[in-house]
Amino acid sequence: DADVTQTPRNRITKTGKRIMLECSQTKGHDRMYWYRQDPGLGLRLIYYSFDVKDINKGEISDGYSVSRQAQAKFSLSLESAIPNQTALYFCATSDLGTGLSDTQYFGPGTRLTVL
């Protein structure tokens, strides 16, 4: 979805390096999420934020941190990257809208390789 952008799209780094993945959205949504996806598997939630002052851990937050700089921006950091963090990372946004269950809109993904 072009309304959700992620940078960089691809990144190769070395073990121990600090890495930041950025997500921006123009949908005006309050809720933002970070997921990782490993080959052949579904998405797993890392962190989520329901508004600028709200940060929550997801299923697999260890080794990651996030920052919600503004409603439109949500960054994911790997403080000291390790090889098993090699994965495809997705940012998503959602809004309660009409009251239906959250529909999430995903960015194009960032492919991260940790050597």
Place this chain on the structure above:
Amino acid sequence: LAKTTQPISMDSYEGQEVNITCSHNNIATNDYITWYQQFPSQGPRFIIQGYKTKVTNEVASLFIPADRKSSTLSLPRVSLSDTAVYYCLVGDAPSSASKIIFGSGTRLSIRP
């Protein structure tokens, strides 16, 4: 948290109707059923959402029986471009977005 079970993979041919069934025996009263589609190296894309009976949009139909313990995503007249992974999710607004789990999904392959 309602767990979902769906087939790992399915094959079909262009022009056929494809039905993917998802089981969610522990669905709660407030839970909605949502389906997403994911192409390789892309983020999932919302297809359809429903609570009960039948929902239809320009892409698919969603059939939900009265007991809501399962649901069926129906794709009419599939084409090669429908080859993707399809995820069935169950959850309720507003707080469960964080608890919604994308399982392994159903890998649908469409052949000419």
